[in-house]
Amino acid sequence: MNRAKFEALVARALRKLPRDFKEKIANVAVVVEDWADEATLAEMEIEPPDTLYGLYRGIDLTRRDAGYGNVLPDTIHIYQGPIEEDCANEDEMAEMIRDVVIHEVGPLLRPRRRDDGRDRARHLSRPASTLSRSVSAF
Numbered sequence: 001m002n003r004a005k006f007e008a009l010v011a012r013a014l015r016k017l018p019r020d021f022k023e024k025i026a027n028v029a030v031v032v033e034d035w036a037d038e039a040t041l042a043e044m045e046i047e048p049p050d051t052l053y054g055l056y057r058g059i060d061l062t063r064r065d066a067g068y069g070n071v072l073p074d075t076i077h078i079y080q081g082p083i084e085e086d087c088a089n090e091d092e093m094a095e096m097i098r099d100v101v102i103h104e105v106g107p108l109l110r111p112r113r114r115d116d117g118r119d120r121a122r123h124l125s126r127p128a129s130t131l132s133r134s135v136s137a138f
Contacts, residue, residue, distance in 0.1 A: 001093070006080050007032050009094050013101040021105055028058070029073045030101075035081040051082045054100040076104040 010032055017025070036044075036052040046052060058074020078100060087093040 013098040
C-alpha cells in the first residue's frame with residue numbers, strides 16, 4: 001500500500017476517536033514511518049524478530065502543570081511496515097491501525113511505570129509468533 005493511502009487509514013482512525021480523546025491529542029503529532037529504527041527497538045527492549053506497530057513519546061497529561069508550555073508536541077509513531085506485514089488486506093490494516101492509535105493515545109491520558117518506577121514510553125509490539133488478530137484485544 002502506498003504511503004498516502006496508509007496515512008488516510010490513520011487519519012480515519014483519528015477521526016473516529018471520541019471527542020474528548022480528540023481534544024486531548026490536539027498537541028500531538030502523528031507520524032507514519034516505515035519501521036522502528038534499531039535505536040528505538042533497543043530503547044524499548046524489543047529484539048528482532050519482534051517489532052513495534054506504534055509508539056507514544058511525550059509527557060502524559062497527569063504530569064503537566066501550569067509551567068508546561070513552549071514544548072514540541074508529543075508524538076505518536078505508527079509503523080507501516082509491520083502493520084502491512086501482519087495484515088492480509090486493507091480491512092485488517094484499518095482495524096489494526098485503529099487499535100494501535102487507541103493504544104498509543106492511552107499513555108497521554110495515564111502514565112506507565114517501569115518496574116524501577118521510572119516513566120517509560122508506551123508501545124504496541126508484536127512478538128514474532130503472534131498473529132495480528134491478538135492486537136485487537138484492547
